[in-house]
Amino acid sequence: MLSSSSRANRWWWDGNADDYQVEHGEFLGDAAFTWCPEGVDEAAAGLLGEVAGREVLEMGCGAAQCARWLVTRGARVAAFDISHRQLRHSQRIDLDAGVSVPVVQADAEVLPFRDDAFDLACSAFGALPFVADPQAVFREVGRVLRPGGRFVFSVSHPIRWAFPDDPGPRGLTADRSYFDRTPYTERDERGTPTYVEHHRTMGDWVSLIAASGLRLTGLLEPEWPEGHERVWGGWSPLRGRHLPGTAIFTCQN
């Protein structure tokens, strides 16, 4: 059974996948691995280490641009997303790019893969900010990763929660508590959630990772690159000069 957050987000991403791909598809590339709006590129960052010949899972893959890059680098890849419409875009890009990614529709809280199936798992802003039960996700990642396997994921930097999601000057003044875990929720006229994003503080993420039995081995807070002018939602050069926008965690099973 899907949680109400997962149900809401499946609905939202199905309804917004087309616009999302129009707006961000060119920046993401068809077969490129971009970790975040700051443009950290796996080809240069190497956070996953050697991928050739490895079995890799991409979680909350959207149109699977990252997974497609992994295929071009010789990885054996599976990818999943909760949104059917995002996965339709993945299939469209497979045809355009001539590189196919096997995808499945699934919720990150219950993974349809056997134990010890993967050497690596990764997620670029996929699933983790949207789930009600992150413990279940870490438990599942620990289950499907082989001993010694690596899990790397990016999320909005927790400090962003305290600031308005605005790329302009308004987004530079904190107006709510960093410690307020009340999820950001949009609802329809009947009060049913239609989009839910959950906040975890930096301490929450570290505790979740530790409690799951994974070992935190790295945390990257990318700085806004000189000359990078692209605005993505609340990410902008202006805010990037003052605040971190993304946190990328590396864990070992």
Ligand SMILES: C[S@@+](CC[C@H](N)C(=O)[O-])C[C@H]1O[C@@H](n2cnc3c(N)ncnc32)[C@H](O)[C@@H]1O
């Ligand atoms: C911001 S997109 C990131 C996808 C891709 N990495 C990108 O940069 O476009 C977030 C993705 O997470 C997916 N998602 C949200 N909740 C999920 C869940 N519970 N299980 C699996 N995927 C989920 C959404 O459908 C969406 O495709």
